[in-house]
Amino acid sequence: xxxxxxxxxxxxxxxxxxxxxxxxxxxxxxxxxxxxxxxxxxxxxxxxxxxxxxxxxxxxxxxxxxxxxxxxxxxxxxxxxxxxxxxxxxxxxxxxxxxxxxxxxxxxxxxxxxxxxxxxxxxxxxxxxxxxxxxxxxxxxxxxxxxxxxxxxxxxxxxxxxxxxxxxxxxxxxxxxxxxxxxxxxxxxxxxxxxxxxxxxxxxxxxxxxxxxxxxxxxxxxxxxxxxxxxxxxxxxxxxxxxxxxxxxxxxxxxxxxxxxxxxxx
Amino acid sequence: xxxxxxxxxxxxxxxxxxxxxxxxxxxxxxxxxxxxxxxxxxxxxxxxxxxxxxxxxxxxxxxxxxxxxxxxxxxxxxxxxxxxxxxxxxxxxxxxxxxxxxxxxxxxxxxxxxxxxxxxxxxxxxxxxxxxxxxxxxxxxxxxxxxxxxxxxxxxxxxxxxxxxxxxxxxxxxxxxxxxxxxxxxxxxxxxxxxxxxxxxxxxxxxxxxxxxxxxxxxxxxxxxxxxxxxxxxxxxxxxxxxxxxxxxxxxxxxxxxxxxxxxxxxxxxxxxxxxxxxxxxxxxxxxxxxxxxxxxxxxxxxxxxxxxxxxxxxxxxxxxxxxxxxxxxxxxxxxxxxxxxxxxxxxxxxxxxxxxxxxxxxxxxxxxxxxxxxxxxxxxxxxxxxx
Numbered sequence: 001x002x003x004x005x006x007x008x009x010x011x012x013x014x015x016x017x018x019x020x021x022x023x024x025x026x027x028x029x030x031x032x033x034x035x036x037x038x039x040x041x042x043x044x045x046x047x048x049x050x051x052x053x054x055x056x057x058x059x060x061x062x063x064x065x066x067x068x069x070x071x072x073x074x075x076x077x078x079x080x081x082x083x084x085x086x087x088x089x090x091x092x093x094x095x096x097x098x099x100x101x102x103x104x105x106x107x108x109x110x111x112x113x114x115x116x117x118x119x120x121x122x123x124x125x126x127x128x129x130x131x132x133x134x135x136x137x138x139x140x141x142x143x144x145x146x147x148x149x150x151x152x153x154x155x156x157x158x159x160x161x162x163x164x165x166x167x168x169x170x171x172x173x174x175x176x177x178x179x180x181x182x183x184x185x186x187x188x189x190x191x192x193x194x195x196x197x198x199x200x201x202x203x204x205x206x207x208x209x210x211x212x213x214x215x216x217x218x219x220x221x222x223x224x225x226x227x228x229x230x231x232x233x234x235x236x237x238x239x240x241x242x243x244x245x246x247x248x249x250x251x252x253x254x255x256x257x258x259x260x261x262x263x264x265x266x
Numbered sequence: 267x268x269x270x271x272x273x274x275x276x277x278x279x280x281x282x283x284x285x286x287x288x289x290x291x292x293x294x295x296x297x298x299x300x301x302x303x304x305x306x307x308x309x310x311x312x313x314x315x316x317x318x319x320x321x322x323x324x325x326x327x328x329x330x331x332x333x334x335x336x337x338x339x340x341x342x343x344x345x346x347x348x349x350x351x352x353x354x355x356x357x358x359x360x361x362x363x364x365x366x367x368x369x370x371x372x373x374x375x376x377x378x379x380x381x382x383x384x385x386x387x388x389x390x391x392x393x394x395x396x397x398x399x400x401x402x403x404x405x406x407x408x409x410x411x412x413x414x415x416x417x418x419x420x421x422x423x424x425x426x427x428x429x430x431x432x433x434x435x436x437x438x439x440x441x442x443x444x445x446x447x448x449x450x451x452x453x454x455x456x457x458x459x460x461x462x463x464x465x466x467x468x469x470x471x472x473x474x475x476x477x478x479x480x481x482x483x484x485x486x487x488x489x490x491x492x493x494x495x496x497x498x499x500x501x502x503x504x505x506x507x508x509x510x511x512x513x514x515x516x517x518x519x520x521x522x523x524x525x526x527x528x529x530x531x532x533x534x535x536x537x538x539x540x541x542x543x544x545x546x547x548x549x550x551x552x553x554x555x556x557x558x559x560x561x562x563x564x565x566x567x568x569x570x571x572x573x574x575x576x577x578x579x580x581x582x583x584x585x586x587x588x589x590x591x592x593x594x595x596x597x598x599x600x601x602x603x604x605x606x607x608x609x610x611x612x613x614x615x616x617x618x619x620x621x622x623x624x625x626x627x628x629x630x631x632x633x634x635x636x637x638x639x640x641x642x643x644x645x646x647x648x649x650x651x652x653x654x
Contacts, residue, residue: 057586065586065616090616091653093588094288107512109464119371122469122510124517127544130552134586179545255359259462260407264328264355264362266286266321 032152032169039192040147046222048252049073052244057135060236065090067133074252080104081144082257086265097265099257100125102144113262120259129179135239136208136230138179141199149174155184161195164188180207193223201234208232219248285322285329289654291315294392296647298432303642306341306430313338313392317350327356332369332398336391343428344390350398362405367398370414372460372473373521374508375536377558377576377596380521381473381506384416384458386480389424392433392647397422411463418456421446421478421499432643437486440494446478447500447528454478454501467513473506479527481568500527516541519558534562536571542580554580556594570636573599587613601631603638621649 055067068088075081080102087096095115102108108125128140150171160166170184184198193215201207212225228241255261292315298308314337321330332351338344353366373381385396400420406413426439448454456477463470482497489496506523517540525532538558546553556578560571575597583589591610598604606628611621626644630637 059586090613091288092290092613092619092651094653109467117371118369122374122512122517124512124515124542126515127542127552130544131550131584134584134588253359255407258407258412259464260362260405260412264357266323266328266330 028154031154035167036147036152042192044077047075047249050247050250054242055135056240058238072252074257084257095266097262099262104146111259120262128177136232136237137239140178160186161188191223206233218246285320287320289318290651292649292651294647294649296645298645300642300644307432308339308430311339311342329354341430346390348397360407364403368401369396369398374510374519375521375558376556378536378560378571380523380534380536381508383475383504386422386424389426411461414460416458421452435495436639437493437495440489440496444497448478469510471508475504502527532563536560550584552582566634575599598634601633602629603631603634604628617653619651623647
């Protein structure tokens with residue numbers, strides 16, 4: 001299996017928001033940043049979470065291959081989150097597990113456990129644009145979405161989703177290793193739910209579109225999309241993430257995110 | 267076989283109470299194109315490997331089983347069964363206690379594993395897998411890192427294939443005449459300790475091992491009417507260091523050991539780096555370079571890695587089939603000997619996987635006796651695995 005990265009997937013749809021306007025550049029940028037900050041504020045405070053996910057990969061002929069994984073995440077509002085991803089399918093990678101200690105100002109620390117060798121390997125988290133598990137999601141799509149990693153610009157208001165009123169805005173990755181030149185997102189004004197994201201490659205052509213749906217409310221505060229479909233326009237392949245279970249406040253602590261625990265994760 | 271049966275007796279009632287079954291079945295076919303040094307050696311070799319697995323997890327404890335059953339050509343002597351794992355683990359926030367038969371890995375480098383001294387190598391399985399080791403272990407996890415303390419009752423011999431097999435020592439090994447330095451023989455209780463910690467981008471570990479050395483010394487003698495090799499397992503005290511350092515795209519690795527055997531101290535070292543180029547030619551594939559240098563005071567008669575350089579090139583397709591290939595070249599820096607290896611694999615469906623591997627000795631020199639003995643044993647192997 002590829003040395004992979006799946007950091008808090010949660011953050012993907014929590015803080016994918018950004019925005020800004022074109023009237024006055026500064027004003028649009030300020031507004032974009034403001035919206036991103038508000039989205040982050042709304043998404044914080046869930047403490048810890050346990051969930052499982054089905055990933056359906058489709059090629060251009062419609063042939064499917066399926067992956068299952070479980071994800072444990074511990075929120076850390078001052079620094080980066082900690083997460084553990086345990087792979088259940090395909091069966092040849094069953095028991096493989098990935099531990100991530102995310103950081104804001106430096107690359108994440110990551111360890112991969114390879115069950116056939118009983119080996120914990122320190123891996124590099126710098127491969128941002130590579131595909132995660134052979135899917136249409138890149139590592140950077142799955143990783144924690146810190147505000148400072150982008151600059152923002154608000155574009156316009158537009159209806160989207162289930163007749164919601166949405167902000168349309170774009171954001172530009174600061175990291176030169178990112179596979180994208182920019183991303184355009186549609187975010188609902190009321191709860192900052194991301195409805196759609198367009199990804200533009202380094203050559204500035206439209207590469208992928210992410211569509212998020214089946215939003216459900218948890219702890220009367222947190223909206224979670226249960227279906228995320230990433231379509232690659234250039235290869236005609238697509239990947240759907242289906243979230244099956246979310247459990248919040250299950251009592252996870254730092255001691256559940258050590259290399260020793262990684263070895264016995266099953 | 268009796269051990270496998272005993273394991274089934276333990277597992278069966280638990281399986282009935284719930285738990286998870288899985289595993290794999292693999293078929294391998296190898297061909298050796300060169301004329302063997304010994305005419306009784308095989309031209310082709312087949313193997314079937316069955317690897318059943320079971321695990322059951324409670325709130326703060328678990329039981330796991332992993333079996334290994336290999337069926338090979340009769341004249342190769344490689345057919346065997348082993349319990350790789352039959353282990354009960356129980357844990358708290360900062361500790362873990364394990365007992366049973368287990369397998370573990372310590373170390374950082376890829377081409378050689380100097381500090382991975384706990385499990386015996388399975389000399390009958392081709393891929394260099396390890397035998398299950400009876401153990402009792404305590405792990406303490408704190409801010410200062412991880413401390414593994416192990417008691418290892420029961421020594422496992424490595425096993426040698428029969429004379430019909432390829433990739434074997436030039437002379438037959440008289441396993442029945444095995445000798446030990448320890449008075450208790452294979453009942454000697456060994457001990458091992460490993461402390462590991464992380465400091466920002468550096469992971470490091472210290473190893474201490476006190477017990478019977480896993481690798482035997484093979485001494486030629488006349489026995490039963492011909493020359494044979496007699497394995498002798500001496501007592502070993504080993505101090506080891508392993509280190510991984512991530513520096514941007516570069517991963518630096520080091521393992522160093524000091525071994526005290528029969529009154530003599532030998533040092534050995536493996537050091538190198540791994541660096542990857544992501545998104546090759548605008549595709550999603552990666553190309554990684556692996557370079558490792560090995561040095562060993564034990565000399566050429568004990569190891570292939572006395573003063574050698576390993577250069578590897580690893581390609582990952584990052585596609586939905588997990589296509590991968592690795593090309594490796596090991597170069598002896600004192601003579602012309604080289605060993606070229608190739609490995610490739612991909613998934614066929616979600617349950618099936620196919621693989622190819624091969625090795626060939628190039629410019630073998632008599633100054634490199636271990637490699638020289640394998641000069642006619644170049645091979646190409648295909649494998650098909652089913653996962654359930």
